[in-house]
Amino acid sequence: MNSSAPTRATATSAGTAGTPAGTAPDPHAAAAVEVRGVTRRFSSRSGEVVALSDVDLTVRAGEFVSLIGPSGCGKSTLLRLIADLDEPTAGELSVFGRPPRVARQNHDFGIAFQQAGLLPWRSVRTNVELPLQLHGTGRGARRARATELLEMVGLADFAEHLPHQLSGGMQQRVAIARALAERPSLLLMDEPFGALDEMTREHVQTELLRLRAETGAAVVFVTHSIPEAVYLSDRVVVMSARPGQVREVVPVGLGEARDRSDDVREDDAFFDRVRAVREALHGADGTTPRGVDRR
Amino acid sequence: MRRQVLLGAAGVGALALLWEGYKLVAPDDGVVVGELTVLPRTNDIAMPHLWDMAARAFEPVNSATDALPLWVAVLVAAAFTLGVAAVGWVVGVVVGLGTATLMQRFRTAESALLPWVVLSQTVPLIALAPLVRRWGSQLEVGTFDWQDWMSVAVIASYLAFFPVSIGALRGLSSPDAVHLDLMRSYGVGWWRTYRSLRLPAAVPHLIPALRLAAANAVIGTVVAEVSIGLRGGIGRMIVEFGASASADPAKQWSPIFGAVLVGLVAAGVCALIARGLARYRVSEVS
Secondary structure, three states, X not given: OHHHOHHHHHHHHHHHXXXXXXXXXXXXXXOOEEEEEEEEEEXXXXXXXXXXXXXXXXXXXXXXXXXXXXXOOOHHHHHHHHOOOOOOOEEEEEEOOEOHHHHHHOOOEEEEOOOOOOOOOOOHHHHHHHHHHHXXXXXXXXXXXXXXXXXXXXXXXHOOOOHHHOOHHHHHHHHHXXXXXXXXXEEEEEOOOOOOOHHHHHHHHHHHHHXXXXXXXXXXXXXXXXXXXXXXXXXXXXXXXXXXXXXXXXXXXXXXXXXXXXXXXXXXXXXXXXXXXXHHHHOOOOOOOOOOOOO | XXXXXXXXXXXXXXXXXXXXXXXXXXXXXXXXXXXXXXXXXXOOOOOOOXXXXXXXXXXXXXXXXXXXXXXXXXXXXXXXXXXXXXXXXXXXXXXXXXXXXXXXXXXXXXXXXXXXXXXXXXXXXXXXXXXXXXXXXXXXXXXXXXXXXXXXXXXXXXXXXXXXXXXXXXXXXXXXXXXXXXXXHOOOOHHHHHHHHHHHHHHHHHHHHHHHHHHHHHHHHHHHHHHHOOOOOHHHHHHHHHHOOOOOOOOOHHHHHHHHXXXXXXXXXXXXXXXXXXXHHOOOOO
């Protein structure tokens, strides 16, 4: 099945890699994320758990890559390692050619979690302003940027509301606006739509595609949902559990992000890709070698 | 709001009715079972009529020609006590917050300090008062002169800091993992995380702690006034007037109501603070 897909995908990736990736900081056009032989073991009282075992992954600048797999396959762990919220037991990671720690201190990436994680005592606007404020952006510039972002996610009218006055989907959109506040060239998202109902979810997905097309940022997106991964991604990384490994990388390439709309969901190519990911996930042919990164 | 005022008034009215009703029904020497008095005496020395207390409040304090009306003297004393308690409260809150911050910042500080914080509250106040006074009087920094009211404030703060340090420690440790991850991903250090996340998140735990601290500060001030022998406050006045209770039984009730008033004002100030911080008390989202 791997052999049938790639022409289109390659073209797409090449195309997105060429688009201006926000404020791409590295002159050598380093990959947004490089993961080489990364292993992460957690030791607990009941013994040692291998969350990730010898994982390789490359995410090019401007590319949208989803991580999908059963619970416990280490996809969230991998994201946390990229974000320098955790450290690998072995192996190396780099973000735009730099160690994750340096990338974090340079504010190279924005991050969003399954919980919106808005500070409940701050208004929607000041929540979006939070990273800018912490990094010393002046009041006026902060305000202008927040206004711009809230318009982008369609919540300009709710700027002065408090988070608890918003629905879950709206809160998540605020969280995405916050993640985009510093124009990152990389967006890390850990099941950001996991808690939303299906209708809201599809709406926010389309919105994310639009935002991503506008910003040109690379995205690493952890999800449980196959259709979500297929709809959003340039490539879907299918992982297996115990130990967490990359089982297969499925190229998707349903066209440029800016052209993708809800119609894609009813397209034959969409269903074809969903089937491909599902087969990879459930190991229809148990012989597929792991870590096939088809670039 | 109006409902609350009415309910409050009804509560006070019920207490007054209970007082006068019991005084009316029960025998003068109280209810005695065998040799044991199970309910208090109701004679005019033990339980003066409420209207006698009120009438006494409007008479002069004593027979001196320039004596103030009793209620004015009580108000002056109450204001003095309130002032000392406020100083004790502020010092206690600052020290409590500082201790909690230290304990939150360094795990070793928590294991080292927390047992002492708890232990500190088991030392009886009366044992402490003379010590504080003696230490204070030995203090000489330039022209600074240690006053007795400062000893009282120190004791009040000693009682006030405890609930604050415990409440603040819980509050400062209360932020969600997702918020802490977020702060880490922003690459900001401990101090900014503390200011932007931990301190605001601690407010819901701090408000009840501040209330407890206020009550403790008032009680500490009143008791310490007595055991240190500080003049001018409501505590000393209660003891003084109590000594002459058999001759003038209604008189000692005025400073007792004065002490209640101090407590009410302290509680009111805390309610105002809570209202000012209302934004930080909205429940956690998603």
